[in-house]
Amino acid sequence: MLNNLFRRLSGDAGRSPDDPEARIALAALLVRIARADGFYDPHEVERIDRILMRRFQMSPFEATALRTKGEAAEASAPDTVRFTREVKAAVPYEERLGVIEQLWEVVLADGERDHEEDSLMRLIAPMLGVEDQDSHRARQRAAARQG
Numbered sequence: 001m002l003n004n005l006f007r008r009l010s011g012d013a014g015r016s017p018d019d020p021e022a023r024i025a026l027a028a029l030l031v032r033i034a035r036a037d038g039f040y041d042p043h044e045v046e047r048i049d050r051i052l053m054r055r056f057q058m059s060p061f062e063a064t065a066l067r068t069k070g071e072a073a074e075a076s077a078p079d080t081v082r083f084t085r086e087v088k089a090a091v092p093y094e095e096r097l098g099v100i101e102q103l104w105e106v107v108l109a110d111g112e113r114d115h116e117e118d119s120l121m122r123l124i125a126p127m128l129g130v131e132d133q134d135s136h137r138a139r140q141r142a143a144a145r146q147g
Contacts (some may be wrong), residue, residue: 010038021086022086022087022090022091024070025082025083025090026070026083026091026099027052027069027070027073028065028073029070029084029124030048030067030103031070031074031104032083033103033106033107033117033121033124034048036075036114036120037112037117039110041110043109047106048070048106049067051102051106052066052104053068055102075078078092078128081127084132088129096130097138098138100125100128100138101141103121104121105145107121107142108143108146112133121135121139133136
């Protein structure tokens, strides 16, 4: 399965956001940002599951299974480009703003913004083709929902 994912990630063909491989790539991005500070907090895991349930209208069981696949893909990937390329190919720009907002939700889930997480977000946003100003607004929206 992971070999298939990496083979597909290296291609340039357009994908549907419902494509299982695009879903795994998004889950892997969410996991990668959660692990960026060296600590995979239970609040971040819970937030990832909620994001996947909401985004893909999944049950908790399905979201956990997708997150688990994302964790495996993230752990075996040498870089982030593979995942951002897949998401960018599958998700229209307007929806990629939502992806950035969801990534910020994970960053903020543990109540702390870490330098490594901020640095990774500054890399991911342009790789997804999202402007800095749009990423900034997405962070503000995610922070406002955090309370």
